Structure formats: C-alpha cells, structure tokens
Amino acid sequence: MINSYLKYTDKGIFCIPGKFYLDPWKPVDRAIISHGHADHARPGMKHYLCHHFTTPVIQHRISSDISVVSKAYGEVTDIHGVKVSLHPAGHLIGSSQIRLEYKGEVAVFSGDYKVAPDGLSAPFEPVQCHTFITESTFGLPIYRWEPQEVLFNKIKNWVSQNQAKGYTSIFLGYSLGKAQRIMKLVEGLGQVYVHTAIENVNKAIESAGFPLPDRQIMNIENKTDMEGKIVVAPPALFGSKMIKKIPHGRTAMCSGWMQVRGSRRWRAVDAGFAVSDHADWDGLLGAIKATEASKVFVTHGYQATLAKYLNEKGYEAYELLTGYGEKDEAGVDTENEENKPV
Template sequence: MIISKKPLLEFTKKGIYCAEADVFLDPWKPVDKAIITHGHSDHSRWGHKQYITHHTNIPIIKHRLGDIKVIGKKYGEIFVINNVKFSFHPAGHIIGSSQIRVEHKGEVWVFTGDYKIEDDGVSVPFEPIKCNTFITECTFGLPAFKWIPQKEVFENINQWWVENKDEGKTSILFGYSLGKAQRLLKNLNPEIGKIYTHGAIENMTNVIRPMIDFPETTLITKETKKEELLGNIVLAPPSTHGGTWIRKMVPYVTASASGWMTFRGARRRRAIDKGFVLSDHCDWDGLLTAVKETGATKIISTHGYTEIFSKYLREIGYDARTEKTQYEGELAEMESKKESEVVE
C-alpha cells in the first residue's frame, strides 16, 4: 500500500495552510494564526487572532485593520513554529512586502505573495530564494505584458505634467493609495510644480514617511480652490475617477499608471486620457526569470493568467499546476468607496 505524502502547504477554503505548524499564509478567512506577506487588502484581511509579518508592514496593516495583535520579523530572521522554519524575504512589490520561506525536514517551499523583480527605489528589491516548490502569482502572466524600465516611464510622466502645465491644466494621476502612489510620488519632479494628494493617499503616505524620503505633498481639502491646482499634479485613487471630488478640478487631464495600460482598450474603458504602463507585479519575462532563479522543479500558479502560464511552464519542463485563491492582484489594490471618500 502506497501512502501519499502530505504536502507541506495545502490550499484550503480558508487559505494556504501549513498543517505541521497549524498556521495559514495570507488567509482570506479568519484564522487563529496568520503569516502575512504585505498590506494590500486581498493578502492582509481583518479578523485573524494573531498576525506575523515583516516589521515595516506593521504600521501599514494597523492603519488599515486597526488594533490587531501582530508580531514583526526582519528579513532573513528564522522563526520556528512546531518544528517548521519560517522566514521573510524581500518581494519588491511594495514597502514591507515579503515572500515567505517554509522549511520542514529538508523540504523548502516559497510563497511569493505579490512581487516584481525590478528595483523601484521604494521597496526592498526582490531576492530569489532557492526552494523545491515555488508558489507564484501571475497577475500579468501573458507574453503581451512586457514592462519598460521605470526610469523611462517617469521621464514620460514628468514630461506629460510639463505639457499639461503649459496648457494651464491640472494633471490628475491615478494610483493605488498603498504602493503605487508612493512609487509615483518618489519619482515625480517637484521642480515642475506642487504635488497635491487625495486624503486616502496622504494618510497612507504619512504612515510610510518615517521609512522613506518623499517630496512634499499638499492635501486637498474642501477649502482647496481649483485655481490653486492649475499647472500642478494631483495623486488620487482610481476609485475617485468620475466622482464629484474630481469634477471640481476642471480643466484637468487624467492619467493612470498600471500594468493594464498595456492595452489601449483598458484606457478607453476607464475613460482615461493617458496611460502609463507601470506595475508593481512581474511581467511575463520577470515571472520566468523568478521561476528559473529559485531552482524549483514544482511551480504552483495562483492569481492571474494561471492556466496559460502553467501550460507554458509544463512545455519547458516544469512540474507546474494551478490553484484557486481569493487573491486578486492589481484589482484588489483598488481603494474601497469608504477610503476614496476621505475628503469628499
């Protein structure tokens, strides 16, 4: 009789579960103990009895989740739960984001959460970790997704701002309040003009400011006059587009910074004037590079274009499969209505 070996990590109704340690990784339903990769809402949810995360992620998830019981760890610091070794390693996705390494009886699994391999100058750069099994997101797991270096993207964004200023218009740039907004802010040129922010972005940026040197920003309030904004730039959550908050800023030009801007149709559907291709996730080549550098033979694809990506991996010799989760990639980084109405 052949007894199949139970996998070190299992995909359950509550989330990714390590039975040996009785702990979940980024669970989507309330559990007793959760190890959390980063602060986006699909990976760090409210309701767990205890959270374990990288220490720089603590103020971020407390800002979003309130008074929670949380333990912070450093990158590379090994902590043991029921003889299972865990450690966090840089994911390069957003500030405080981590991959989770899990080791037991010589077997090593790595769960990426969300990640990218390009150094964005804000988050700690991605670090490939050797393992036997690699659980990877593939939000942009299609060959059509191919990012250009961010230096070129930000040169284009700043030039767009200059052109709008010359025309006497306000530039409104959409980016998620956690991660994308700070990446944009870090790379905007304050010599062009003033940088204004929506309340959701201002609040989150103030949480992160003690860790990162950002340009000065000015919060938009009910007292802010549209004449003050002319020629300047406004950072706003995507969920504000089309609302009363933004309509008070006429004349303005809008732009979105997202991986989805690869497709012109996405920009048209969202009624955006300009699209800049900039993502905090890997493109196709980035995913393949990460997979190769882990040395893993077994690859599990979670959220994104899982079937296409896994099929390709099988064709080039990997033992690859997919698993369903409740992670949503860039879609989950959209602000809730409550967040977007901070100052409306």
C-alpha cells in the same frame, strides 16, 4: 497537498506543522501576511506576522488593536520546527516573499511581486527553493513593461506639457503601493498634492521609519492652489465632483492594464501609463527560473496559461485557485474604504 507540509484549504494555504496560514482569505488563528493589500491582508485573524513596514499599514486598514508581530527581511523565526523568514518581493514597501523550511524542504510563497527596481520598495530577491508559489496577474506574453527610465520620461513629458498649458496633472493610483510609486516618479517635477486616503497610508508607512517624497494634502476649498500642479488620487474618485472641481485637470490612469486594454476600460482619461506593481511575463519567468524550484504552483491571474507554459518547459506546475486578486490592478478595490469617494 502542495508539498509534504503545506496544504490547500478553504481558508487558505496551511502549514501543518507550523499551524499557521499564508495570506488566508478567511479568519484563522495565525496568519503570516505578505503585504498590506486587502486581498492578502484581511480582518479577522487572531494573530498576524508581517514585515515591520507592513505592520502600521494593516493596523491602519484593519484595526490598531490587532495582535501583530513584526519581522525584518532575512530574520528567521522558528514556529513549531518550521523556519520562517521574509524576503523582499519588490511589490510595494514592506512586501515580502515568505520562505518556509521544514526538515530540509524549502517552499517560498511569493504573495505579489515585481522584479524591476522602482527606487522605493526593497528590490525583489530570488530565493532558492524546492516549491515556489507564484502569482500570475500579468501572466501573458503580451505584458512586457518598459524600463523605469522610459516610463519616467513619458510621465515627465506629460507633466511638462500640462504645466506649459496651465493644466493640472492628475494621476490615479491605488492608495497603497501605486500612489507612493507615482509620488516617487513625479518627485522634483512640481508641487504634489495627495488625497487624504493616500496621505493616511503615507503616514502609516512613515510611522515605521520609511521616508516618502514631500507632498501636501488636497484641499478642494483652496482648489486654485492646485492649478498647474500635480495631484495623486485613488481611481474610485475618477469622475467624482471632487476631481471635476480641480481647475484645468488632465487625468492619467496608472496601471499595468493600460498597456493593452486600458484605453477600453478608461476611455475618458486623458493619458494612461503602464505603471504596475507586478512582474510582467519575462519577470515571472525569470523569477521562477531563479528559484531553481522543480515544482511551481500558480495563483491568481492567468494561472492556466502560465502553468501550461511551465509544464511545456519541464516544470511540474499546477494551478492553485485562491482568494487573491479581487482588487483590480488599476486600484478599484471594493473592500477598501480608502478608495470610496469622500
């Protein structure tokens, strides 16, 4: 048992009185979804509940015929006596922490989250609780992100250097979340072209009323139009014929892994930027402290390290093995057809 009303099962984290699951990894009747990434929003659920910005995304990724209820941040829904509400997670557009309250006992399921504002997703909102379920994708002290303005200046300088030499700046980032953040970071630096997989996600997000920066769709038949411009594409296209056809291309991988081991994993890229949609070490610790939770469960990532550290600091902390984190943070997701070369 996680607390008096949440328990771990082979399908996911189950709310006993509410009769629903939180980001289940196997088909269930009722699922509350934190965000649209493939390891958290899976097909096969009879009913979904999520933030209204997430609804068109999972309909695009899973099926337009799924049964889904949309909610706004802070809106309270009573499900069999359990008060449920969604709160900003800062991970990507529409991402949510899920707050549960039953008989005065509060638990918060974080999903994935990022505490530093990115100018695009709703900023992370600490939610006080008794039990906090946290991710730990970058749960090591070596991961500490640069401020957004520092990251922007590095990207701006790289693009400017490429433009001065007539090179095309190609950024690689996951179609949902990372790509939109890259688009925001390069906004105003030049004409932006995006791969169709990214544009399909963009359209889904915009259909919910969320505006995104101006861009055009990549058209390899008119490849000279992209010369000297900015291109955003999924990581799975790296090394593909499509990318190689872009004139005078210089490629940058955007991922939190680039801070430490990215150069080993992506040696052939021309640049790497530690653009992450997850909290770093300090962000995780700060978020956990802000909840004032006495009990913490640590999911996917470096859960053993973070749980051990929290116990040493006086928390009651446990590892929680889940089906999350199957998607590499660089954006390589075998479940998501949007990242297959086309």
